[in-house]
Amino acid sequence: TLSALPSPVVASGGNMTLRCGSQKGYDHFVLMKEGEHQLPQTLDSQQLHSGGFQALFPVGPVTPSHRWRFTCYYYYMNTPQVWSHPSDPLEILPSGVSRKPSLLTLQGPVLAPGQSLTLQCGSDVGYHRFVLYKEGERDFLQRPGQQPQAGLSQANFTLGPVSPSNGGQYRCYGAHNLSSEWSAPSDPLNILMAGQIYDTVSLSAQPGPTVASGENVTLLCQSWWQFDTFLLTKEGAAHPPLRLRSMYGAHKYQAEFPMSPVTSAHAGTYRCYGSYSSNPHLLSFPSEPLELVVSGHS
Secondary structure, eight states, rough: EEEEESEEEEETTOOOEEEEEEEOSSSSEEEEETTTTSSOOOEEEEEOOTTTEEEEEEEEOTTTTTTTEEEEEEETTTTTTTOOOOOOOOEEEEEEOOOOEEEEEEOOOOETTTEEEEEEEESOOOSEEEEEETTOOOOOOEOOOOOOSOEEEEEEEESSSOGGGGOEEEEEEEEEEEEOOOOOOOEEEEEEEEEEEEEOOOEESOSEEEEEETTOOEEEEEEEEOOOOOEEEEETTTTTOEEEEEEEETTTTEEEEEOOSSOOGGGGEEEEEETTTTTEEEOOOOOOOOOEEEEEEO
8 A cells, every 4th residue: 555644735845755555574665656767766664563564755845847646566575576566546736825725515514424515615716626635535536627607616526425434624725727736725624424422412592592682692512421522503504613622510511602792693593512532523413403592682
């Protein structure tokens, strides 16, 4: 296998490490760069405590002047002319400083397994192609840009039906046709998977779910279970969920989400979720929905 450390995205001009690994005890690893006529790099293998074998190849500085696409091979010392099959190719993405695109989800940031998910990367710079990268993954997805109207370009990345492995942090990048350099990354977008923890949470409003405009209300998320964090979502809201560390009190774990002074914009349907810091993108089942009603003017 061939992977990039820490990720296949690197700032233009930066250095990185490519890891070639195998469970078999090959003596040597070979790294080849696509399209180059120079000699491939060869390194002795190192045995890991886990029992596997690897070689770490330093690469860089990575510049956008050409394509950075690699494969690796292995061979035994006594048969140096007989190489293994190649690894799956790995492409490195050099990112620059041109204007970052935007990344949004068409379904909202909290999903249940089985739902469809479309992430849309867009820009008014007129990029011709986009890539989507999920933190911790080996590869990225690439799509051509579409132009829904003059001056705008975008690409839709459909992932689904989703499973817990789709939870995580995503970024996208744009590039022009004649350039090998990608833009600065979009702001990160967190996709959260609900229903992955069976411990329950409840949501209530203090002093109550009907409140006059201008008054104060607090939404209280609680659980008997020791969640590290509680998240509050509002149906149809464009902003990401509100997130607070849990506090222990009255024999429960809880978080208080103050909303004051209340305006008509606060009215709507809310749900809360619990999560653990060990895997913050996996959430509990939602609480029962809470309808917040804002009446008149105080």
